[in-house]
Amino acid sequence: MLLSIAVIIAAAVWSAASEQEDALADLSHEQALLATAVAIDFEARLASHHGAAARDESTILDEVLLELLAGARRLEEQGELLVMVARPGQRGFxxxxxxxxxxARIRSALDGSDASVVIPxxxxxxxxxxxxTAVAGVARVASRGPQPWGIVVVTSAERLRDRQRQDTWRLGFTVxxxxxxxxxLGGIARRRMRSALDLERAIAISTVLREREAALAKADKMATLAALSTGIAxxxxxxxxxxxxxVEQVLGRMTEDERSSSALRIVLEQVERIRRIVRGCLALARGDAPHLVPTPPEAVARRAADLVRHRFDKAEVELVPRIDADLANVACDPSLLEQAIVNVLLNACxxxxxxxxxxxxxxxxxxRIFFVVDDDGVGIPDAVAERASEPFFSTKREEGGTGLGLTIAREIVKHHRGELTVARRTDGPGTRAVIAVGT
Ligand SMILES: Nc1ncnc2c1ncn2[C@@H]1O[C@H](COP(=O)(O)OP(=O)(O)O)[C@@H](O)[C@H]1O
Ligand SMILES: [Mg+2]
Structure with a gap:
């Protein structure tokens, strides 16, 4: 701010100085013209005087000389103007x-070829x-000798002083x-900046508070979930x-009905599956170290697909597995990883x-091994995708959504030191869910 004021002052001073210079030049020019006019008048009077009495110029009496300047005296009456004459070779005026x-100053101007001179x-x-400050216009009139007469018209630079005063005022006013x-303007800008900063700070604080609250709420929900699932398990x-x-009792007694006994064996298999999941969930809730076994990803994917097959058939949605050949084994708890993929597939369906x-x-x-589930469904808004794996977050409450599918899937994937992402598809409508786990 100080710098801008300094620049403005410097510009004003510079402009005032150059205006004064111009004014001085104008005045010098005017004085030179006046001196020339007086000189012409003087020359004419001198010629007629010579005609009347042809005497030596140096002997012309002061009175006579002053008479010769009669025209110029009229000028003097006009104001602060001084007319002087120098005899040829005479130093004084x-x-x-x-x-x-x-x-000396006017003399050297006269001896030189100057038309005017500024007198400090x-x-x-x-x-x-x-x-x-005064300005003298000088003019020369030829004499009979080698030196010329000198005619000087001096004026005080009054207008210049007025102008200086005006300039001083103008400068003060400008400043x-x-x-x-x-x-x-600086004050306004500072105030604006301060209020913008205040606002930014307030926003930052409220964002931090909101984030912390959200994190606490999430942690709270996770703790509730862990307690609940441990209890249920x-x-x-x-x-x-x-x-x-x-079931084992009934199976032991059943000998001939092969269909019923195979149905019962399926019941046992599924119960065993439930137990494994329950055990896995308990381990997960307790935060146990993961017990991961090398498993072919293809087997995990196929079992997950089989588990949801009937749901896809019912919804008339086609499930298309595309599994690369010769994949390295994935380090996983197979029942849990299957469950995670199942949850993602059910959402897609x-x-x-x-x-x-x-x-x-x-x-x-x-x-890493990637399990990528793409659907051509309704798609997922970014705001929903961001919150999709929060415990109990669901946009499907009316249809019986619990908001736990992705929470569990994410916990399982985390247990495998992997990652789960859910986002809108970039290659068309619908959603893409990706589970990535290490081999
Ligand atoms: N494939 C998908 N397409 C669209 N929205 C999805 C998809 N998968 C998850 N979501 C959104 O994420 C939310 C949470 O999913 P989830 O945790 O499985 O709970 P739920 O399925 O019980 O609602 C869903 O309610 C839904 O809004
Ligand atoms: Mg779900």
Whole structure:
């Protein structure tokens, strides 16, 4: 701000200085013209005087000389103007009130070929002028001798002084206005900046608070979920043992009905699956170290697809597995990883209208195995995708959504030190869910 004011002042000073220079030049020119006019008049009078009495120029009396300057005296009456004459070779200048003024400055201007000369303010009083810069116009009139007559018209630079005063005022005024404008604008800018900063700070604080609240709420929900699932898993243990016991009893007695006994064996298999999942969930909730076994990704993907097959058939959505050959084994708890893929596939099926497709693509990249589920469903808004794996977050409450499918899938994938992402597809409508786990 100070810099801008300084620049404005410098510009104003510079402009005032150059205006004064111009004014001085104008005045010098005017004085030179006046001196020339006086000189012409003087020359004419001198010629007629010579005609009347042809005497030596150096003997012309002062009175006579002053008479010769009669025309110029009229000029003097007009204002602060001083007319002087110098005899050829004479150093001093004779004023119309008969003073003789020795001015070296004017003399050297006359001896040179200058038409005017500026007289500094300290020299002005020696000419009987006010203490102010003056300007002298000089003109030469030929004499009979080698040296010319000198005619000098001096004036005090009064107009110049007025102009200087005006300039001083103008400069002061400029500085005041500039300071006010720059100061005012600077103040406004500072206030704006301060309020913008305050706002930014307030937003940052509220964002941090909101994030912390959200994180706490999430942690709270996860803790509730862990407690709940541990409880459920524990409670499930007893009825499952009862089911297994009873089914085994019936199976032992059944000998000839092959269809019924195979159906019962399927019940046992599924119960065993439930137990494994329950055990896995318990381990997960307790935060146990993962027990991962090398498993072919193809087997995991196929089992997951088989588990959801009937749901896809019912919804008339085609499930298309595309599994690369010769994939390295994936380090996983197979039942849990299958469950994670199942949850993702069920969401895809749910989002896709009848006649649509869902693909399950399995491939390896950068030493990891990717299970990619693409659907041609309704798609997922970014805001929903961001929150999709939060516990109990669901946009399908009316249709029985629990908001736990992706939460569990994410926990399982985390347990495998892998990653789960759900986002809108970039290659068309629909959603892409990706589970990436290490080999
Ligand atoms: N394939 C998908 N297409 C569209 N939205 C999806 C998809 N998968 C998940 N979502 C969104 O994520 C939310 C959470 O999913 P999830 O945790 O499985 O809970 P739920 O399926 O019980 O609603 C869903 O309610 C849905 O809004
Ligand atoms: Mg779901």
């Amino acid at each position: 004779l004023t119309t009130d008969r003073r003789v003024i020795p001015s 303010r300290e020299e002005a009083p020696s000419l009987g002028l006010p203490r102010r 005041v206005i500039a300071t006010a404008v720059v100061g005012g 524990h409670e499930l243990g007893t009825p499952l043992s009862v089911i297994v016991g009873r 749910h989002a896709t209208p009848a006649g649509g497709h869902v693909s399950l693509d399995v491939h390896a990249s950068d030493g």
